[in-house]
Amino acid sequence: MTAARRFITVVDAVNRRVGRITMYGIFVMIGILLWSSVSKVFFLPALWTLESAQFAMVAYYILGGAYAIQLGSNVRMDLLYGAWSPRRRALVDAFTIFCLIFYLVVLLYGGIGSFIYSLQYGGERSPTAWRPYLWPIKGIMVTGLILMLLQALSEFTKDILRLRGEDI
Template sequence: MSALLFLARLIDRISSLLGKLAAWTVLAAALISAGNAFVRYGFDISSNGWLEIQWYLFAATVMLGAPIVLNLNEHVRVDILYGRLKPRGQVMVDIFGIVVFLLPVMGMLAWLSWPLFLKMYLTHEMSGNAGGLIRWPAMLLLPVGFAMMFIQGLAELVKRIAYLSGHLQMSFQYEKPLQ
C-alpha cells in the first residue's frame, strides 16, 4: 500500500504542476484577449490566429486544470445526500463514482480522442479560417487531459482505499490527506 500511496502522491504533484500551468494559460488568454481587442478597435487590425490561440489556451486551462480540481476535491458534486453522510460513507460514494463513472468515461474519452489527434497531427490539419492555426496542438490537449484525469482518478481511488484500510488519515472537510 505504501508504494501505491507514493505513486498517488507523485500523481498529485504532476497534477499540481499541470494546474499551475493551467493558471498561467488563464493569464495568457486574458492578455491576448485584451491585446487583440485593443489592436482590433484601436487600429482596425484583426487576426483569426489571435482569436484561435485564445480558444487553445482556454482548452489548456480546462484540460490541464481538471486533474488538480479533482485532487483538491473541488469538482462539481450534487451534495444532497453526500453532505449528510459520515466520512466513511462519503469515501464509499467517492469510490463508487470513481470506479463506475470517472475511470470508464475518462478512459474511453482518452482512447477515442487519441486517433483524432493523430489524424490531425499526421495531416497537419489547419483551421479553415484565414490566418488560422494548425489544429493538432489543441487536439493533443484532449487525450492528455482525459488521460491525466484517469490517472488522477486512480490516485484518488488509492487514497480512499488506503483510508478505508487504515493506511491513511484524511480530513473530511474536503477529504484532503493530512500532511
C-alpha cells in the same frame, strides 16, 4: 501498500505542479482578448485572436482538470454527502469514480485517435482564415486527459485506503 502510496504521491505531485502552472493561463487568455479588442479598435482586426483564445481556454481547463479533481473542487450534491461519515463517503466515491474513469477512457480513446489523425495526414489544419495546425492543441488535450485519468485512479486508491481504515 507502499506502491499505492507512492503512486498517489507521484500523481498528486505532478498534477499539483501542472495545475499551479496552468493557473497562470488566465493571464494568457486576458492578453489575447485584450489584444483582440485593441486591434479591432485601433488597427486591423487580427485573424488569430479568437482561435488562440479558444485554444488557450481548452489548454486551461483540460490541464487544470486533474488539479480540480485533486482539490475536490468538482460539483457534489452536498444535501446527503455532507452528512455522511468519511467511510461512507469513501465507499460512494469509490463506486462513482468508475463513471468518471469510464468517461475519461472514452474521451482519451477519441482524443488519441484524433491526435494521430492530425499528425498522419500532413498536419491537420483549422478551416478558418488563420489555419493553425491542430496537433498541438490535440496533444495538450490528450495530455490533460491522461493526467485526469491518473488523478481519478489516485482518488480511487485514496478511497480504498480510507475504506481499509488507513490514514492518507
